[in-house]
Amino acid sequence: MLLAGQFGERGVQLFYIASAFSMFLALERRPIGSAIDLRDFWIRRFARLAPMFWLAFMVYLPIYGDTPSFWAPEGPALLDKVLTVLMLHTWWPTAANSIVPGGWSVGVEMTFYAVLPVLVMLVRNLWAALLLLAAAFAASYPATQLLELLYAGTTTPVLINQFATVLSFPAQAPAFTCGIVLYFLHRAGARLHWSAATVLLFVGLAFMALIKNDTGYWFVVQGKAVLFTNLTLFGLGLLGFAAAVVLCPSLPLNNRVARYVGEVSYSLYLIHILWISYVLKSTKWLGLNLAGDVGFVTFTIITVITGTAAATVTYRLVEKPAIAWAKRLSDRSRRPVEFDAVSQST
Structure with a gap:
C-alpha cells in the first residue's frame, strides 16, 4: 500500500484526461453550427480556476514565500510571485x-485552456484525435x-x-490528448x-503498475533511441x-459519493x-498508531473524509460564487466568436 501511495501524484494526469474530455463535451452541447464565444469561454474558465488558486496563494505565501526549497533553491523571487499570481x-x-504546492498543475491547465480553441477548430473527429495523440506522444x-x-x-x-x-505543458500534453x-x-x-x-480497468491499472514512478525514459535499440517518457506511458494506463x-x-x-468528491476536488487538491x-499532527496528538499498511489506509480515509468536508466549505464560499459571477457576466454581454463549435460528424 505504501508503494501504491507513491503513485498519487499521477492523479494529475487523470485530472487532465477528465478536463479535456469534459471541455470537449461541454462545447458539443451547443447548437450545431453555432459559434463559441471566446470571451465567454475564457471568463468562465478563469473564474473556475483563479479565485481558489489566489486564495491558496495567500494562504501558502507566508509559509513558502521566502523559504528556500528544491523548487526555489534561493527562495521564491519577486518574479516567481508575480508569475504565480498571473498563473503563468x-x-x-x-x-x-x-x-x-501542486500549483504547477493549475498553470498547465491554464495553458491548455489557451490552446483549446485551436484544438476544437482542428480536431473534429476520432481520426484527427488519434493523430493528435500520436503527435503529442512523439x-x-x-x-x-x-x-x-x-x-x-x-x-x-x-x-x-x-x-x-514533469511540470511543463509539453510534458503533460499527451494526457490532454x-x-x-x-x-x-x-x-x-x-x-x-x-x-x-472491468477487464479494461484492471489492464489499465496493471499497465500503470509496470511503469516506474519517475521521469526516466523507455529506450529501444539498446538504449540508443528514446521511445517515450514514463510519464506519457502512464497516461495510456490512465486512459x-x-x-x-x-x-x-x-x-x-x-x-454519488465519487461524483461529489469530484465536484469539490479542485478545492481539495489545493488544500490537500x-x-x-x-x-498528521492531529493523529500524533491523539496518539494514533498509523504505521504500516493498515495505518496508511486509515490515514488516507481520515484525510479524504475530513479534507472533503473542508473542501466543501471553500467550494461553496469561493468556487460557486465565482462560477455564478462568470455566468452572470457572460449572460449580460455575449460576443460571437471566431471559430466553430465541435463538428457533429465523426
Missing part, C-alpha cells in the same frame, strides 16, 4: 511549484529536451530537468459491457482506466498538502 508560473522553473520528449536547453543556467540542473519533464480521444470514442457511441469495462468508467456508466465507480500536515 509553469513557464519559469523556480515559479512553477515554489509557493502553491513531440513530448523533444519538446521537454528543448525546454531544458532554453532554461539551462537559470537554476539547478536537477530542477530544470524536473520542470521540463488522451482525454480528447476518449471524448470522440464516447461521441461515436462506443460503450462497454460491465465485464469488458484505459478513464475509458472503463466513461464508456460503462454502470460500473460501481460511477456513484496543508490538510495532510494538519491530520
Whole structure:
C-alpha cells in the first residue's frame, strides 16, 4: 500500500484526461453550427480556476514565500510571485511549484485552456484525435529536451530537468490528448459491457503498475533511441482506466459519493498538502498508531473524509460564487466568436 501511495501524484494526469474530455463535451452541447464565444469561454474558465488558486496563494505565501526549497533553491523571487499570481508560473522553473504546492498543475491547465480553441477548430473527429495523440506522444520528449536547453543556467540542473519533464505543458500534453480521444470514442457511441469495462480497468491499472514512478525514459535499440517518457506511458494506463468508467456508466465507480468528491476536488487538491500536515499532527496528538499498511489506509480515509468536508466549505464560499459571477457576466454581454463549435460528424 505504501508503494501504491507513491503513485498519487499521477492523479494529475487523470485530472487532465477528465478536463479535456469534459471541455470537449461541454462545447458539443451547443447548437450545431453555432459559434463559441471566446470571451465567454475564457471568463468562465478563469473564474473556475483563479479565485481558489489566489486564495491558496495567500494562504501558502507566508509559509513558502521566502523559504528556500528544491523548487526555489534561493527562495521564491519577486518574479516567481508575480508569475504565480498571473498563473503563468509553469513557464519559469523556480515559479512553477515554489509557493502553491501542486500549483504547477493549475498553470498547465491554464495553458491548455489557451490552446483549446485551436484544438476544437482542428480536431473534429476520432481520426484527427488519434493523430493528435500520436503527435503529442512523439513531440513530448523533444519538446521537454528543448525546454531544458532554453532554461539551462537559470537554476539547478536537477530542477530544470524536473520542470521540463514533469511540470511543463509539453510534458503533460499527451494526457490532454488522451482525454480528447476518449471524448470522440464516447461521441461515436462506443460503450462497454460491465465485464469488458472491468477487464479494461484492471489492464489499465496493471499497465500503470509496470511503469516506474519517475521521469526516466523507455529506450529501444539498446538504449540508443528514446521511445517515450514514463510519464506519457502512464497516461495510456490512465486512459484505459478513464475509458472503463466513461464508456460503462454502470460500473460501481460511477456513484454519488465519487461524483461529489469530484465536484469539490479542485478545492481539495489545493488544500490537500496543508490538510495532510494538519491530520498528521492531529493523529500524533491523539496518539494514533498509523504505521504500516493498515495505518496508511486509515490515514488516507481520515484525510479524504475530513479534507472533503473542508473542501466543501471553500467550494461553496469561493468556487460557486465565482462560477455564478462568470455566468452572470457572460449572460449580460455575449460576443460571437471566431471559430466553430465541435463538428457533429465523426
